[in-house]
Amino acid sequence: MNREKDLANYAAVFFVFVSLLFVLFPSARIAQTVRILVSYSLYPSLHYGDNYDHFVRNVPQNILGLLKTDQENRALTGRIKELELSLKAAETVREENARLTQALGLAAHSPLRGVWARVVNKNVQDWYGVVFISKGARDGIAPNSTVIGFENGRMGLAGRVFEVYQDFSKVLLITNGVSSVICSGPGAGFEGLAEGRGTWLLKVNYIPEGTAISEGMELVTSPGGLLFPQGLPVGRVQKVHPKESFMNFITADVAPAVAINALKEVLVVKRELPSDLGAAVK
């Protein structure tokens, strides 16, 4: 009995010590190693669980889809032939366009390209903090990639990739308490720092006094913030707080452009970050 008691005491001291080590030194090599090792325990639920759930859920639709696909396939075969001809013509036009763009010194249009992923898990203990998505390193997802959410045909910044695993990734949402985005009003000529607060609202700080900011104004990612592509909708101003006497800037509450707690599918933008910025974020 005494041996068991001693063993329990030793175990408690040992595990409390190890936990404290992780809490106090989260960036230590040992903490990172343990984090990676423990992350393998997420595979059954986040990878296999979600895949099978998605598969089972979609069986009736998949059968209907197969029948429809067969019909469409026949119709599309003819259409493809027509389009191949159009494609040849379009390629010629695109090459000409590229030549003219270069000749005139215009900036090339670079649309957002990325990978679509499903949101496979939300952490109830951190509802506005992180979500897991169904794509990982195998699909070319890299840390700090921009994550865009969609709601009723509108898009908006949802967050950035925080940790990448082989088949899934963890996304740090813009509403997370440690998240911040440099944003600006379109044509408003000011920049502010939108910070997450762990709730559904963001708080924009450091808006210069006298700035023309008003309720309903849409804020977008600023060219000044290198982490995210510029011009992505961040949210809409809900309330502008009056300046306090001891501050020389004003603040505002901003509702995210997309409902962060209702994300189903997201676009992870593949984009090369400047090497020094990537290292700094890590």
Add this chain to the structure above:
Amino acid sequence: MLAGLVHWWWSAKLAVFGLAPNVIFAAALSAAILARPAKSICLGFFFGLYLDVLGASMFGGYALSYTLMAYGVYLMKRHLDLASPFSQAVAALVLTVVSTLFYHGLALSLAGASPLRLREFLAEPFLNAALAPLVFHVFLRLKRRSGVL
């Protein structure tokens, strides 16, 4: 692993208004009641670590909370009968509040911010209290059949 799978499934598919019971907590509590002391503390630590990997904030915070909770249950079960569903529900209710306050207190003191949602803080203890006897029953059957705990 099984507890993690159920926790994922419940929070991803069955959360209502962003609320779901903490299956990992219920599993850690049941393991602490059923297993031998050293093993229960070890299980508490690993269940906590699983929750830490799921989140993005203080790594090791849940591991510390659940390790201490398992040790507390070990001390408590010498004086209290935790075999009945009612006592398990009461223990789950009290320990959810205590561990939540401990975790967020720790996060507040170390990270300076801890977004504790009031709705979650008020509802989760009751959800956990309702779930804990059920998880205990499953663990008890597992223990009797396979001696896994």
